[in-house]
Amino acid sequence: MSDPIQFFDLKTPAKLLRADIEKRLIAILDHGQYIGGPEVSELEAKLAVFTGAKHALAVASGTDALVIALMGEEIGPGDAVFIPAFTYNATANAVLMTGATPVFVDVDRETCNIDPAQLEAAVERVIAEGALKPRLVIAVDLYGLPAAYPAISAIARNAGMLVLSDAAQALGGGQGNKRIGALCEMTATSFYPSKTLGAYGDGGAMFTDDDARFERWSSIRWHGTDAAKKESIRVGLNGRLDSMQCAVVLSKLTVFETELQDRAKHAARYIERLGGKVAIQSGGPDDKHAWGLFTVMVDDRDRVMATLKEQGVPSAVYYSKPLHRHGAFAAYAPAEPLENCDWLADHALSLPFHPYLSNEQIDRVSDTLLKAL
Numbered sequence: 001m002s003d004p005i006q007f008f009d010l011k012t013p014a015k016l017l018r019a020d021i022e023k024r025l026i027a028i029l030d031h032g033q034y035i036g037g038p039e040v041s042e043l044e045a046k047l048a049v050f051t052g053a054k055h056a057l058a059v060a061s062g063t064d065a066l067v068i069a070l071m072g073e074e075i076g077p078g079d080a081v082f083i084p085a086f087t088y089n090a091t092a093n094a095v096l097m098t099g100a101t102p103v104f105v106d107v108d109r110e111t112c113n114i115d116p117a118q119l120e121a122a123v124e125r126v127i128a129e130g131a132l133k134p135r136l137v138i139a140v141d142l143y144g145l146p147a148a149y150p151a152i153s154a155i156a157r158n159a160g161m162l163v164l165s166d167a168a169q170a171l172g173g174g175q176g177n178k179r180i181g182a183l184c185e186m187t188a189t190s191f192y193p194s195k196t197l198g199a200y201g202d203g204g205a206m207f208t209d210d211d212a213r214f215e216r217w218s219s220i221r222w223h224g225t226d227a228a229k230k231e232s233i234r235v236g237l238n239g240r241l242d243s244m245q246c247a248v249v250l251s252k253l254t255v256f257e258t259e260l261q262d263r264a265k266h267a268a269r270y271i272e273r274l275g276g277k278v279a280i281q282s283g284g285p286d287d288k289h290a291w292g293l294f295t296v297m298v299d300d301r302d303r304v305m306a307t308l309k310e311q312g313v314p315s316a317v318y319y320s321k322p323l324h325r326h327g328a329f330a331a332y333a334p335a336e337p338l339e340n341c342d343w344l345a346d347h348a349l350s351l352p353f354h355p356y357l358s359n360e361q362i363d364r365v366s367d368t369l370l371k372a373l
């Protein structure tokens with residue numbers, strides 16, 4: 001047997017970049033600007049270039065990125081925010097923290113992302129009921145696959161709503177000739193260590209082309225103060241990303257394009273081995289998957305997982321329960337079942353995936369999976 005297969009590999013890049021990271025962290029110990037150091041604006045400038053968005057703002061987490069984006073539009077009580085029910089809990093938490101009402105929408109079984117037809121139906125229902133004001137759609141780019149932005153944006157525009165991309169799992173992906181960060185009015189992403197661009201701690205970033213929106217976000221991130229940071233001009237929070245985490249992400253950025261290419265290569269090899277034999281999450285020809293995770297859909301998932309584990313192949317389930325079935329969000333469960341969310345919660349299985357897999361490991365995972373089906 002060769003090297004054990006890891007689900008994620010956080011140690012190899014840390015080893016590769018060790019000297020560079022040490023140099024950057026020591027520079028911060030020397031200049032002493034632990035908050036708001038030059039690393040922050042350097043990272044923001046590089047992220048804007050990378051995504052093609054006009055503005056990038058570094059923040060304390062992906063969750064703060066979502067909350068600040070919602071606060072920036074004054075989303076609050078009486079507002080409806082449409083979100084897919086098959087996502088991480090942070091998407092719904094952010095909405096509820098503002099006092100707005102999450103409206104859970106079903107997803108598509110192939111893309112695992114919000115289904116535009118179901119979104120349109122949910123928007124019409126909320127308008128007909130008249131109790132809530134439709135304000136915003138949060139489209140999640142699940143596992144790294146961009147949501148159907150052209151269709152979602154058209155539906156949102158018709159109802160006078162904005163679109164916020166929860167791209168926590170998808171930085172590096174794209175659609176057409178644009179990258180995540182420039183696919184809709186607002187984008188939030190996360191630097192949680194296992195995301196495509198991970199820090200060594202918590203972190204996140206936000207993207208927009210709109211100058212006024214960017215000014216509001218900058219203010220909210222810094223306790224709601226004015227540009228001179230003297231007067232509170234709105235309600236804000238401490239949503240800053242510190243200099244050290246910015247330095248780590250700057251170092252990770254130096255290998256990010258290479259890592260993304262390797263992710264795409266590995267995904268292509270998995271698809272070559274598994275395509276036609278097992279259902280694989282897939283988008284359209286315009287979508288550029290960031291391959292944050294590689295996810296298949298299998299029957300009898302618990303047994304398949306157990307068999308993989310016996311053979312030394314780790315796997316993971318994202319997510320075993322749609323959000324409207326969690327205690328904290330059950331009050332917002334829609335009257336009609338969200339059938340595809342329930343189906344994916346029973347079938348989705350993520351395979352070992354990171355840029356440092358070998359071809360031999362991918363083949364071993366694929367062969368083991370096919371035998372376990």
Ligand SMILES: *Cc1c(COP(=O)(O)O)cnc(C)c1O
Pocket residue numbers: 061062063064087088090091140166168169189190191192202203204
């Ligand atoms: C990770 C994640 C978040 C939250 O990001 P944090 O940095 O952990 O706060 C939000 N949404 C989705 C879809 C995520 O996967």
